[in-house]
Amino acid sequence: xxxxxxxxxxxxxxxxxxxxxxxxxxxxxxxxxxxxxxxxxxxxxxxxxxxxxxxxxxxxxxxxxxxxxxxxxxxxxxxxxxxxxxxxxxxxxxxxxxxxxxxxxxxxxxxxxxxxxxxxxxxxxxxxxxxxxxxxxxxxxxxxxxxxxxxxxxxxxxxxxxxxxxxxxxxxxxxxxxxxxxxxxxxxxxxxxxxxxxxxxxxxxxxxxxxxxxxxxxxxxxxxxxxxxxxxxxxxxxxxxxxxxxxxxxxxxxxxxxxxxxxxxxxxxxxxxxxxxxxxxxxxxxxxxxxxxxxxxxxxxxxxxxxxxxxxxxxxxxxxxxxxxxxxxxxxxxxxxxxxxxxxxxxxxxxxxxxxxxxxxxxxxxxxxxxxxxxxxxxxxxxxxxxxxxxxxxxxxxxxxxxxxxxxxxxxxxxxxxxxxxxxxxxxxxxxxxxxxxxxxxxxxxxxxxxxxxxxxxxxxxxxxxxxxxxxxxxxxxxxxxxxxxxxxxxxxxxxxxxxxxxxxxxxxxxxxxxxxxxxxxxxxxxxxxxxxxxxxxxxxxxxxxxxxxxxxxxxxxxxxxxxxxxxxxx
Amino acid sequence: xxxxxxxxxxxxxxxxxxxxxxxxxxxxxxxxxxxxxxxxxxxxxxxxxxxxxxxxxxxxxxxxxxxxxxxxxxxxxxxxxxxxxxxxxxxxxxxxxxxxxxxxxxxxxxxxxxxxxxxxxxxxxxxxxxxxxxxxxxxxxxxxxxxxxxxxxxxxxxxxxxxxxxxxxxxxxxxxxxxxxxxxxxxxxxxxxxxxxxxxxxxxxxxxxxxxxxxxxxxxxxxxxxxxxxxxxxxxxxxxxxxxxxxxxxxxxxxxxxxxxxxxxxxxxxxxxxxxxxxxxxxxxxxxxxxxxxxxxxxxxxxxxxxxxxxxxxxxxxxxxxxxxxxxxxxxxxxxxxxxxxxxxxxxxxxxxx
Numbered sequence: 063x064x065x066x067x068x069x070x071x072x073x074x075x076x077x078x079x080x081x082x083x084x085x086x087x088x089x090x091x092x093x094x095x096x097x098x099x100x101x102x103x104x105x106x107x108x109x110x111x112x113x114x115x116x117x118x119x120x121x122x123x124x125x126x127x128x129x130x131x132x133x134x135x136x137x138x139x140x141x142x143x144x145x146x147x148x149x150x151x152x153x154x155x156x157x158x159x160x161x162x163x164x165x166x167x168x169x170x171x172x173x174x175x176x177x178x179x180x181x182x183x184x185x186x187x188x189x190x191x192x193x194x195x196x197x198x199x200x201x202x203x204x205x206x207x208x209x210x211x212x213x214x215x216x217x218x219x220x221x222x223x224x225x226x227x228x229x230x231x232x233x234x235x236x237x238x239x240x241x242x243x244x245x246x247x248x249x250x251x252x253x254x255x256x257x258x259x260x261x262x263x264x265x266x267x268x269x270x271x272x273x274x275x276x277x278x279x280x281x282x283x284x285x286x287x288x289x290x291x292x293x294x295x296x297x298x299x300x301x302x303x304x305x306x307x308x309x310x311x312x313x314x315x316x317x318x319x320x321x322x323x324x325x326x327x328x329x330x331x332x333x334x335x336x337x338x339x340x341x342x343x344x345x346x347x348x349x350x351x352x353x354x355x356x357x358x359x360x361x362x363x364x365x366x367x368x369x370x371x372x373x374x375x376x377x378x379x380x381x382x383x384x385x386x387x388x389x390x391x392x393x394x395x396x397x398x399x400x401x402x403x404x405x406x407x408x409x410x411x412x413x414x415x416x417x418x419x420x421x422x423x424x425x426x427x428x429x430x431x432x433x434x435x436x437x438x439x440x441x442x443x444x445x446x447x448x449x450x451x452x453x454x455x456x457x458x459x460x461x462x463x464x465x466x467x468x469x470x471x472x473x474x475x476x477x478x479x480x481x482x483x484x485x486x487x488x489x490x491x492x493x494x495x496x497x498x499x500x501x502x503x504x505x506x507x508x509x510x511x512x513x514x515x516x517x518x519x520x521x522x523x524x525x526x527x528x529x530x531x532x533x534x535x536x537x538x539x540x541x542x543x544x545x546x547x548x549x550x551x552x553x554x555x556x557x558x559x560x561x562x563x564x565x566x567x568x569x570x571x572x573x574x575x576x577x578x579x580x581x582x583x584x585x586x587x588x589x590x591x592x593x594x595x596x597x598x599x600x601x602x603x604x605x606x607x608x609x610x611x612x613x614x615x616x617x618x619x620x621x622x623x624x625x626x627x628x629x630x631x632x633x
Numbered sequence: 634x635x636x637x638x639x640x641x642x643x644x645x646x647x648x649x650x651x652x653x654x655x656x657x658x659x660x661x662x663x664x665x666x667x668x669x670x671x672x673x674x675x676x677x678x679x680x681x682x683x684x685x686x687x688x689x690x691x692x693x694x695x696x697x698x699x700x701x702x703x704x705x706x707x708x709x710x711x712x713x714x715x716x717x718x719x720x721x722x723x724x725x726x727x728x729x730x731x732x733x734x735x736x737x738x739x740x741x742x743x744x745x746x747x748x749x750x751x752x753x754x755x756x757x758x759x760x761x762x763x764x765x766x767x768x769x770x771x772x773x774x775x776x777x778x779x780x781x782x783x784x785x786x787x788x789x790x791x792x793x794x795x796x797x798x799x800x801x802x803x804x805x806x807x808x809x810x811x812x813x814x815x816x817x818x819x820x821x822x823x824x825x826x827x828x829x830x831x832x833x834x835x836x837x838x839x840x841x842x843x844x845x846x847x848x849x850x851x852x853x854x855x856x857x858x859x860x861x862x863x864x865x866x867x868x869x870x871x872x873x874x875x876x877x878x879x880x881x882x883x884x885x886x887x888x889x890x891x892x893x894x895x896x897x898x899x900x901x902x903x904x905x906x907x908x909x910x911x912x913x914x915x916x917x918x919x920x921x922x923x924x925x926x927x928x929x930x931x932x933x934x935x936x937x938x939x940x941x942x943x944x945x946x947x948x949x950x951x952x953x954x955x956x957x958x959x960x961x962x963x964x965x966x967x968x969x970x971x972x973x974x975x976x977x978x979x980x981x982x983x984x985x986x987x
Contacts, residue, residue: 113768159768276736418765419685420735424755427695435905438895442888449884490828493908496892497832500885501839507884508843511641511877518645537846540791541839547783548835552828555776560769563828563908567835 071584078580082471089477098473099480101488101562104432106425107165108172114160114413123413128158131413135162139172148484152561160415163486182311182369182405183287184342185304186349187376188260189360193273193294193301195250252278254371256289265303268292273301285371295373302373304366308345313338317406319399320389328399330390332406339386350379369405435492442496443469446503454510456589461506464582468502471573485565494566501545501567502574506582508541509534513586527590531583538578545571641876647869654868657929664806664926671813678816683823684759686766688732692745693757697726699749704728707748711741735760773827780834788838792845795934800841803927807837807918814914821907829911836885836912837919840878841927847874848928856940859947864932871928882920889913 090096102109114131116123128151136149139162148163164172250272257264272278273294285291287307294301316333334342345365355362355378366376377390394402423431447465451458472495479485512534516526549568553561643649653660684691690712697704701718704726708716712730719727728745738760746753781801788797811830815822847870855866889912896906935941 111765113764416762416764417735417760418762418768420738420758420760422758424695424757426755427693427757431905434895438892438905439888441891441895445887445891446884449887453880489905490825490908493825493828493892493905496888497885497912499888500881501836503884504839504881507877507880511874511880514641515645515873518642533850537843540846541842543787544784544838544842545835547787548780548831548838551776551780551783552831555779556769556772560773560824560828560831563832567832 071587074580074584078576081576082474085471085474085478089474089481094481096477097480098476099484099486100428100432101486101491102163102165102428103421103423103489104428104435104487104492105165106423106428107163108420108422109164110162110172110417111419112160112162112415113418114158114415116413123158127413128160131415132160135160139164148486152556159418182314182367183285183307184309184345185287185291185307185366185368186345187355187362187364187366188290188303188305189362190355190364190376191268191301191303193298195270195272250275250278254278254285254294255292256286258289260290260303260305264290264292268301268303271301273298279372285368291368291371293368293371293373295376300373300376302366302376303360304368304373305361307368308341308365309334309338311406313341314406317403319394319396319403321396322389327392328394328396329392330394330399330403330406332388332390334386334388336386339384342386342388343382343384346379346384347382350381354378367402367406374405375402431489432492435489435496439492439496439499442499446499450503450506457506457510457513457586460582460585460589461503461510463585464506464577465499465502467581468570468573468577469499471577472498472570475569475573486562487566488562490560490563491566494563495570498567498570498574501542501571502577505538505542505574505578508537509578509582509586512537524590527587531586535579538575542571542575644872644875647872650868650872651875652868653871653924654864654929654932657925657933660925660929664922668806668809668813671809671816674813674816678819680812680816680822681819682766683821683826684729684761685769685824686822688762688764688766690730690733690738690741690761691757691759692728692730692738692742693721694726694728694745694749694751695755695757696724697749697751699726701726703748704745707744708741711744712737732762733760769824769827773831776831777834780831784834784838788842792849796845796849796931799927799931799934800838800845802930803841803919803922804834804837806922806926807833807915810918811911811915815911820910823907825905825907826911829908830915832908832912833915833919836916837922840881840919840923843877843881844871844874844923844928845931847871848931856944859944859951862945862948863935863941864945865948867928867932867935871924875924878920878924882916886913886916889916 112135114123114128132149132151136147139147139149147165148161150161150163152159152161162172251267251270252272252275255264255267255271257267271292271294276298279294279296279298285293287310289306291304292302293304313334314332315335315338316331318331319328320331321328349361349363349365352361352363355364355376364376364378366373368374375390375392377392390402443465447458447462450461450465454461476485476487480487509531513526513530515533516530517523521529546568549564549571552564553568556564640649644651692708694704699707701720705716705718705728708718708728708730712733714731717729721727726749730741733741738758742756742758743753746756781804785797785801788800808830811833814820815826820826848867851866851870851873852863855861855863861869889909892905892909893913896909936945
């Protein structure tokens with residue numbers, strides 16, 4: 063069977079032209095974005111790689127939980143208001159990683175945001191106390207750390223401590239004025255104690271907790287909602303003893319920052335599901351009857367919003383809240399209210415996350431890397447072309463055009479994939495493309511050398527182009543298959559930059575095969591039919607005399623090959 | 634260039650032949666020495682793992698106006714531990730510290746920025762937890778194993794199991810040498826290096842597949858005659874594909890070398906450079922091994938096959954007979970006609986049995 067590409071080279075060329083026109087139309091369709099999306103290492107930004115871990119030891123993470131986590135993080139990151147923020151998963155199951163990429167955002171905000179993607183619960187405050195460690199369990203809370211009343215309207219809770227402006231300067235003052243002067247002598251702990259009972263042992267553990275140590279209030283350790291908890295607020299200003307949770311984060315159905323008409327500042331409006339509303343009603347009825355927190359009052363009337371084991375906010379119940387809707391007041395700025403609403407809304411993740419790799423690149427460095435990458439690619443391309451043309455003459459020009467074509471097709475595919483599946487080109491991807499120049503050119507070399515072999519065996523140019531292709535084709539497909547296999551395995555089993563590289567390498571391998579089959583080979587066949595090539599000028603690169611293919615040598619060579627079918631071995 | 638074309642011709646017809654297979658002991662010794670040095674370096678010096686594998690924080694300060702010493706003082710005060718401070722060539726100062734929390738790294742980035750007179754945003758910061766490296770290594774290893782399994786199956790089907798084994802031996806050879814170079818030079822091993830090493834898998838095999846394809850073509854139906862041993866035919870194949878191997882290697886290396894040149898000149902250390910260095914070493918080793926290791930090893934494996942063994946014996950008998958004839962003045966016409974298969978080298982009979 064003569065392959066169609068040999069007999070009908072024009073058909074292959076037309077097919078390729080149609081594909082290219084299709085790609086061009088898709089890539090540059092008016093009204094759509096026609097650029098290759100660049101990775102953060104090329105345009106600047108921050109990338110955080112997170113490894114999800116199951117909440118309970120030994121459990122496995124389902125794909126569903128992973129997707130849920132991604133959705134929650136995505137909403138959260140979108141809450142930053144940055145365009146083109148991206149949250150993706152890489153891999154699946156136990157080895158999966160979540161990659162959060164935010165162009166241009168400063169590192170601190172993103173990391174904060176991502177690190178707060180943790181367990182959320184609502185706990186009644188049993189008592190609040192001085193942040194410094196104490197020798198014995200004495201709830202010596204200072205008055206200043208207590209909630210300051212706000213003009214709590216209707217079913218509203220007003221925040222204590224952290225959210226209230228009058229509270230924040232106070233605790234430090236009270237700490238120094240606190241009766242427990244011996245506090246500095248006590249070695250504080252940073253672990254948040256948990257206990258099933260409000261036992262004496264638990265109380266003394268809480269007492270030695272040192273909330274002035276940053277490790278105590280940086281969070282990251284999810285708490286067990288069913289147990290008592292001794293912890294700190296997120297600035298280290300107040301220490302809390304908290305009862306078991308009455309609402310879990312999953313009971314929160316909505317939260318938003320609102321600026322009420324005629325209100326003093328921003329408030330956070332909360333909605334709960336049926337279970338949550340019930341629990342809130344019960345808890346608020348019970349708690350609102352209790353005294354204000356502070357002055358040793360325990361239990362008292364505030365509840366704590368606990369995120370990752372640290373108190374984010376501790377509002378006070380002004381009155382029973384029965385409708386399943388609540389507002390948290392306290393002179394919030396718009397940003398504070400938004401952040402709190404985001405935490406409440408998206409706080410409860412089905413998994414815990416560890417930020418294992420945080421990279422931030424400035425836009426200047428990014429564009430420098432891109433420029434260097436492109437420059438290296440261009441230099442590599444030019445060097446390869448020069449080599450091919452010097453060595454293969456006319457065939458070298460065919461190879462050069464083929465390479466340019468492969469580069470153009472690659473670019474078009476990048477644009478189309480940026481659009482359709484959100485491919486982003488990273489520095490590793492650029493490196494993959496540069497390396498692919500060599501692989502693509504290798505295919506042409508294998509083909510051209512085969513043609514030369516055939517001419518050395520005394521075949522005419524025309525025969526050589528066809529029979530050389532049949533032999534080269536097998537080799538090419540086998541060799542490219544190995545490359546593709548490597549790329550696919552790398553892509554499926556790797557994380558981070560390796561994936562970007564593998565994807566580009568695999569893609570360009572396919573493009574290489576496409577170009578070799580539908581461009582290089584048809585063009586060579588057409589050239590083989592041209593008179594000036596057949597006359598064997600030294601510029602063709604296939605000059606029989608120079609290749610040393612006098613009839614004698616060819617005959618000898620053919621003798622050695624009599625064993626195999628002369629034309630078209632089965633492939 | 635036409636000289637090389639002529640060379641290609643002489644290699645193709647066998648007018649000129651390099652005895653790759655017969656002198657395999659030489660190549661094996663060369664490789665064994667390199668491999669020993671590589672493994673030795675790996676065990677004595679170890680690899681210089683980047684922060685992705687150790688965990689730590691990395692700050693790159695572009696166009697820094699501070700000295701390395703100043704940066705070190707700031708970094709060690711900020712991190713409370715010893716820091717590695719280097720200059721990467723284009724005025725960028727690189728500071729590496731122990732693992733920091735995001736908050737600590739942000740503070741240190743600020744300190745470094747003010748000490749070195751750049752905006753904080755300009756500093757490239759990377760903070761990696763110690764578990765990440767283990768994760769990357771695990772994935773890379775998984776990928777390696779899966780790839781090797783699949784490629785062994787493919788090569789066994791496409792060629793035969795002996796060729797698959799020979800190709801994998803050459804591949805292992807390339808990988809060990811590349812890793813050894815990293816141990817010897819103390820170049821930092823980063824995820825980009827791992828990418829480079831994994832890419833060598835594909836490259837090394839690409840070369841080997843091209844050579845083996847020719848070997849298979851030359852040895853098809855070889856047991857049906859008694860003029861050529863398997864080693865002769867395989868050696869001819871290596872010679873015939875030599876120009877091709879050189880050209881593909883040169884062309885594959887050119888872009889990689891331009892990455893190294895541009896990477897070192899413009900960027901200093903980074904993804905591109907790490908990747909390219911691993912690739913360059915691996916590709917060079919891959920070109921060497923597909924010619925000097927893979928095919929000789931394949932010939933050895935094949936020579937253990939009974940039918941190939943008896944072929945070698947038949948050829949040896951025929952040649953000694955031809956030699957006797959030529960001594961008596963009779964031209965050994967049939968053997969001389971296939972002159973390309975009889976390169977100038979010491980008498981074959983001595984080696985044919987090995």
